[in-house]
Amino acid sequence: MAKIQRRKASKKDLILQKAALMFREKGFAATSMRDLAETVGIEAASLYNHIQSKSEILQDITFRMATDCNEHLASLDNNGMNSTQKIESLIRFHVQMMINRFEDYYVMVNEWIHLSEPHLTEFSLQRRNYVQKMEDIIRQGIDNKEMKAVIPYVAVLTILSSVRGLEFWHRSRQHITPVEMEDNMVNHLINGLKN
Missing domain, CATH: 1.10.10.60 (Homeodomain-like)
Known part of the structure; x- marks a missing residue:
């Protein structure tokens, strides 16, 4: 059995x-x-x-990826990291997801709009909450003088959009290793936030 x-x-x-x-x-x-x-x-x-259906497949892929993202974000609570370290961990996590689980990540960020109800509403809410939690980390970093006085939403949008841009790296003929890509993206994005 x-x-x-x-x-x-x-x-x-x-x-x-x-x-x-x-x-x-x-x-x-x-x-x-x-x-x-x-x-x-x-x-x-x-x-x-x-x-059972194509919709079920989309739900499985989207919510499995969302669960992984939410679990990583939750793991950063009360772990002694400062805000900059938390944002770095999130950037590395998303870059690794985009590199190692490209198709699933792509589906989560691009095809979720085809979810049927009530899954569409549930995912939209999860997505909004995730962004707000990232904004809260950046806001705390600003309050603690670790980060520049930026608009947290713009910073989160920049980070997540940059990670999505790795789709072009997958298609390119550039000989940049995944480790080099991750380190360069982290350095670029974190240095843009650091005070």
Whole structure:
């Protein structure tokens, strides 16, 4: 029984992986369940043994990524780090997600608008809360004189937009290693905030 469960889980993981790739390449709306089944290498009818709908796939990918982001953010509470260190940790986390889990991250930040209700509202709220918590960290950094007097929302928008820009690095022929990319982005973004 456990073996069957593991096989089902691994097939579902494969389906989610291939779906994220297709959602990034074609977009959620243009990806059909038939296309997905063909890519996974199973009959379309068999796909429904592992997943109920395309919407469920989008929910799984989006909320799994959002959970990882929220868990990382929560791990920074009461851990002795100052605000600059917390923001650096968040930048590194997002850069690593964009480098190592590109398709899933891309789907979370670009395709979430196709979530059905009530998931769309729930994700929008989570997203807003996440940005507000990042703003609070920057505000605290400003209050503690660690950071320049910037508008926290603009700083968060700049950080998250910069990370999303790594999509171009994935497509480029630049020979910049992931470690170099992460370190350079962190240095650039943190130095823009430091007092």
